[in-house]
Amino acid sequence: MSQKPLSQQRERTLGLWNNGSLRAAILGVNDGLVSNFSLVMGVAGGTGDPRFVLLAGGAGLMAGAFSMAAGEYVSMRAQRDLSERLLELEARELLEEPEEETEELVLIYQRKGLTRQEAETVAKRIMADPIVALDTHAREELGLDPSQLGSPWAASLSSFAAFAGGAFVPILPYLASVGDSAFLVSIVLSAVALVAVGTLLAYLSGKRVWWGALRMLLAGGIAAGVTFTIGSLLGVALA
Template identity: 45%
Template sequence: MTSVAPTGRHPHEPHAEGLASRLNWLRAGVLGANDGIVSTAGLVVGVAAATTSTDALFTAGIAGLTAGAISMAVGEYVSVSTQRDSERALLAKERTELREEPESELAELAGIYQAKGLSAETARTVAEELTAHDAFTAHAEAELGLNPHELTNPWQAAFSSAVAFTLGALLPLIAILVPPVTARIPVTFAAVLIALAATGSVSAGLGGSNRARAVIRVVLGGALAMGVTYGIGQLADVAGI
């Protein structure tokens, strides 16, 4: 008779360490690319409505891409750094409590598992075994919801945001520069809306939400942004600005 080890896992389900963190990074990358697409598309479409100069379009597009990528990187770095400082402060406090009040912390950990449905005896056993294995990690995860070994790197976050924004921004920039003058705006509109539909679908898939609703929302938002900036560009052209 063949025995099967009780792993408690299903082969079709992802159980890799850090899976949630990687999904969050991927989702952030998709959203960063989406920002790059919309902001740069709005900028170049507005400029294209006012002038046919390829140099002006290129300069505006590159300036918008660079400024947007730097802004995303700096914003993400500051945000993640602040979050990481807070997490480190909480972890330091937890480490101190474990050193100074081990019994109280053990009782607290047991109480957490008891509140989740375990009997008092089982909860105490679980708390003791986890504490014996790795007290700091066990308490950090149960009490703070943090894995002390997987804190977000602000430099990595900044770099990822800048790259995602840049890749997204390149699409409308190429779409506005490559076609003939008369086809620039229609081609850019089409390329941007298709790309936004793709990013909306991917983002919804990662979040487990309704794809159609997400696609409609992001496509309408992108179309509105380009429509508004196109109108402003037309007004600037008529006014001779």
């Protein structure tokens, strides 16, 4: 990769970076996977009855997915409301105080190194088109991209689906009632999913893939190992 021209490396990294929603979805899958893998192992450590494991895992899936969806909705809603309010105020300023708004742009472009005259030419050209003017003020003054405000419902639904998808993996063998081997099959499936998630995340961040896979496997494995141990100790204490 180091032999490739810098512009090509940048294009590739930028392409990966622009996959923000894909990365968010994989992170959501990872949340569900690690959280429910740990929960399932904790309960499996405490009881030999697979029905309890399935019940806890199913409840963990629903609770986690709803909590992620609600959290995502509230945070996106608040962010979107604020962005819309800021854009509304900016649009009114552009209408009511065009002089001051042109001067703002002139100062911004002077700070970027343009001469006063150059900055005035650019600012006037931008201010001539109301849509370009609002878009430019939004980006330069508010740091907002008006075309990328995001949808709270879409974000909420995709968080729900991602978490539920990840959380489903450890309970799948219990659902399929593969008997006593459900515990082992659950560990194997979860480990495979952890490696897959770690690999994808590392790839999307432009990092070393094997290290991403190993790190995720270790993190999930430690979390599940700790809850299994606690579950076993509690199971013995309660028996």
